Amino acid sequence: MDAFSALADASGITLPAMLRQLIDAGRTGYGADIEAWRTDREARTLAAQPVLSCAYDLEWIDAKQAGEFIAKWLNPAFQHGRRFLPFAQTGAGDAYCLTPLANGDIGVALVWHDRGKSRIEAASFAAFVYEILVRSAADFSHLLDDDFSPAEAVQCVAANIEALGVYLPEAMRAGLERVLADALPEPDDEAAKMINDETAQAALALLPEVEDAAFAVVARWECRKQ
Template sequence: MTYESLAASSGIPLPSILVRLLADGKTRYGDGPADWKANWSDYTRKAQPLLSCAYDLEWIDAEQAGEIVENWLNPNFQDARAFVPFAISGAGDAYCLMATATGEVGVSLIWHDRDDSAIQAASFEHFVFEQLVESAADFEHLLDDFSPEQARECVLANVRAAAVYLPADLNLALEALISPQSLDEESDCGMISSEIAKAALSVLPAFEQERVAVVPRWLCDKR
């Protein structure tokens, strides 16, 4: 199983940025379970994998994605709608590539126990950008394992690592986000204010979230 085969079977093309992240090993957790267990703190703070600063997001490999499609987000279960999962939450909700109403490839978090979700980002690159902005505004979730200074280090490392993959306009917005004029040095839970975050997100084109009907995972074997 590969992401290329998942894309081909679903009819959903892989975004070029995701292809590059996969090829560069930027969605891997170290060099295997033992390496990750021994060195996860250093890896996380150094943006390995990318979006290590994000709240409740765990990258998955193609085999895991294929299992999710086979057992849950299968067009046969989901009224012919196709999905390509690329990450999960701690509860088993799936971050997926999906076709939008206009035929583009957007990103949705599909809840495992609800009968609907929403396409929340117009593209994969917008999704990555939004995750970085949200992490800069609120990194409280990192404080279970890191000091505020280390959490800032983690977010900054991710912003810099993402610069290799994101388009120029989004990189300019991220540079402005972490400029000395934007950073909040007083807060222990975030690097920027909500106003700065809102201004950063305003560079994205307007996108109205599309609601999507989803059969919950636990009902799929009963259809």
């Protein structure tokens, strides 16, 4: 955690308490041996290790990888003064980042590596996690694409809700409890969901609005020219 804290201090971005606690607890890592994790990937995914294993196309990164993102691409000197602290990435190399909002809070942005604009995805790290959990319950088709059965997909989502709910604000915890309480008796295999649309929309209605507009992004390969 010390390395991530140092990176956060250097970036001038306060680590959200929830993210700090997850890092300290080892819930955002793949262990000392990534190959061992890959060998047992299915079981660990179902057990929410790391957390957000139910998310579509999200891979946690460590402080070293985050520092490389900042040095080579997501540096204020390259990005019109905007500060970023990456904590995860997509398979294509887009970066999930903490970034300051206009109101002084710390939001989450998905910064695309090959687009000229990105925007704030969530008003806080907690809201980001909560939305992923609800949307995973409402659509687990990506888990089926990874060869999990519908029952296993439900198990994965439920394991993540259990693992992460304790870190969330009370209103979000209550929202997740309602999601589990209103879960379909059997997963909807055809629609790839464990909750209906009404339950999903009611849960998502708890999220605070994101008011920040889209922001310009300098592509990664362009940063090498500056």
